[in-house]
Amino acid sequence: MDDDATDNHLRTTEPQADPQAESQEDPQAGDHAVVLGAGMAGLLAARVLARRFARVTVVERDELPEGEAAFRPGLPQSRHAHVLWSRGVDLIELMLPGITGKLVGAGAHLLDSPRDFLWLSPADWFRPVSGARVLLASRELLDRTVRREVLRNGRIRVRAGTPAAGLVAGPDGRSVAGVELRGGERLAARLVVDATGRTSKATAWLAEFGHPAPAVTRYDSHLGYSSRYFAIPEDPGRRWQGMYVQGRPDLPRGGVLMPQDGDRWLVTLIGNGEHAPPVRDEEFFTFARSLRSPALYDAIRDATPLSAPTAFRGTANEWRHYERMERWPAGFVVLGDAACRFNPVYGHGMTVAALAAEALAKEIRTLGPEEIAAASRRIQRRTTAAAAVPWQIATSEDMRYPETDGPPPDRATRILQSYMSRVIAGANTDPAIAARFFGVLSLTSSPGTLLDPVTMVRVLSKWRLPAAPDTADYPAHHGPPVGRAVGAERAQSRPPAAGQ
Numbered sequence: 001m002d003d004d005a006t007d008n009h010l011r012t013t014e015p016q017a018d019p020q021a022e023s024q025e026d027p028q029a030g031d032h033a034v035v036l037g038a039g040m041a042g043l044l045a046a047r048v049l050a051r052r053f054a055r056v057t058v059v060e061r062d063e064l065p066e067g068e069a070a071f072r073p074g075l076p077q078s079r080h081a082h083v084l085w086s087r088g089v090d091l092i093e094l095m096l097p098g099i100t101g102k103l104v105g106a107g108a109h110l111l112d113s114p115r116d117f118l119w120l121s122p123a124d125w126f127r128p129v130s131g132a133r134v135l136l137a138s139r140e141l142l143d144r145t146v147r148r149e150v151l152r153n154g155r156i157r158v159r160a161g162t163p164a165a166g167l168v169a170g171p172d173g174r175s176v177a178g179v180e181l182r183g184g185e186r187l188a189a190r191l192v193v194d195a196t197g198r199t200s201k202a203t204a205w206l207a208e209f210g211h212p213a214p215a216v217t218r219y220d221s222h223l224g225y226s227s228r229y230f231a232i233p234e235d236p237g238r239r240w241q242g243m244y245v246q247g248r249p250d251l252p253r254g255g256v257l258m259p260q261d262g263d264r265w266l267v268t269l270i271g272n273g274e275h276a277p278p279v280r281d282e283e284f285f286t287f288a289r290s291l292r293s294p295a296l297y298d299a300i301r302d303a304t305p306l307s308a309p310t311a312f313r314g315t316a317n318e319w320r321h322y323e324r325m326e327r328w329p330a331g332f333v334v335l336g337d338a339a340c341r342f343n344p345v346y347g348h349g350m351t352v353a354a355l356a357a358e359a360l361a362k363e364i365r366t367l368g369p370e371e372i373a374a375a376s377r378r379i380q381r382r383t384t385a386a387a388a389v390p391w392q393i394a395t396s397e398d399m400r401y402p403e404t405d406g407p408p409p410d411r412a413t414r415i416l417q418s419y420m421s422r423v424i425a426g427a428n429t430d431p432a433i434a435a436r437f438f439g440v441l442s443l444t445s446s447p448g449t450l451l452d453p454v455t456m457v458r459v460l461s462k463w464r465l466p467a468a469p470d471t472a473d474y475p476a477h478h479g480p481p482v483g484r485a486v487g488a489e490r491a492q493s494r495p496p497a498a499g500q
Ligand SMILES: Cc1cc2nc3c(=O)[nH]c(=O)nc-3n(C[C@H](O)[C@H](O)[C@H](O)COP(=O)(O)OP(=O)(O)OC[C@H]3O[C@@H](n4cnc5c(N)ncnc54)[C@H](O)[C@@H]3O)c2cc1C
Pocket: 036, 037, 038, 039, 040, 041, 042, 059, 060, 061, 062, 073, 074, 075, 077, 080, 081, 082, 083, 084, 085, 162, 163, 164, 165, 195, 196, 197, 198, 199, 200, 225, 312, 335, 336, 337, 338, 344, 345, 346, 347, 348, 349, 350, 351, 352, 353
């Protein structure tokens, strides 16, 4: 699909909401869509559906905070670092014009990666060259701002504090004709979209309609997160805004430091299996000291913590293949993490939600509500296709880690892994390769751009990968804070690399 076509269908002028219809308490199914879950996938889907349905009801289990951005239990991941890559930024801006400016006005940071970061890749440091835009903000701010912008549309309303409990069958017993809420209330709808995230009950709900469970593909690298906020310490010599020290199979520990709204840093430590990061105060620093570079520890060692460390586990890639099911009920679609979720370390989930909304917009742009319901199976396939590239990126990288559970890499994946190692090593030194690499990582460019002849020649000419498991403590373009003895303390706390 070309970008112009995307712009056009996303920018379709909205018909005015019918004020009379707005005042009805019990909407009729015909022009009504229900979206379950007010996360990123649900809100963007609601925004798109409001173009074709006179009413869209978003049913959300949580009470939704009004006013300031705030934590809510349905988004436990919001305590951890979130990046929104340029493709997601651009798509969300198209759906909700002006939102990027509002986010930045509220304290979000729109940076260039790797230019504005100290970023140690599995091979070496990236140079500070331009790659891809990335928006950094607390997930609470993203959640509140997207919700606020979506609900400005008069056709969309939200039922907060209302868990969905099941699907309601139509008269034929096969199609979905609405949703049952906890407590027994029913909402009739022509289309029901399940965007309830990783805890989705869609498989069980479909079983009640006689559908077998979908095939599931799962890769679990047993990655753990531990995160806490810090006040940003003064350092006139600091020329970076964020930091990422990546782990790799021989030392699967890493950390990311991101500026957030509220003039804070959010630091998320990550590690696989037995290297999962701790949540005790002092151990947080000890772990930070044990990474492949002391840069992150040096940055936070004198910083004032603003919160206690908090953990997140359960980061497996999991694809429930609803798109492959032989039968599919009219009037039902599963989107977002409910269909396919990713190891979050690659930062793709929200952008995939935006890509799925874009695919939904494209599929329904000439259809009426009844036709949309009838096209549910095709919509399920087309929206899920948005997951294909990020799935390949996440799973092929996770398969490098020996502790990853999941189908072993096939020959094509091993070739891809080998080539990508060279791409990353090349991107560390060659700005042209870096631009291509970050174009793909940000889901802005097709992976095919890494395989065009000019790029392949550049990549393969840099075939020599770093042989030593260690890298320079700091990149050539940025040294340690003044007065820091490089690496001395770290050496004591660092676990031996695999094979040493
Ligand atoms: C630790 C972590 C870090 C992440 N980091 C990134 C990142 O850096 N970049 C990125 O792009 N993505 C990241 N993600 C992924 C991202 O959070 C999601 O992929 C993305 O938000 C899409 O989620 P969703 O809307 O499908 O589901 P969710 O965000 O989980 O939202 C689901 C919603 O449904 C509601 N709900 C649940 N059950 C019911 C019910 N029965 N009835 C009604 N409502 C219900 C929940 O309360 C919630 O509001 C991360 C994920 C995790 C876990």
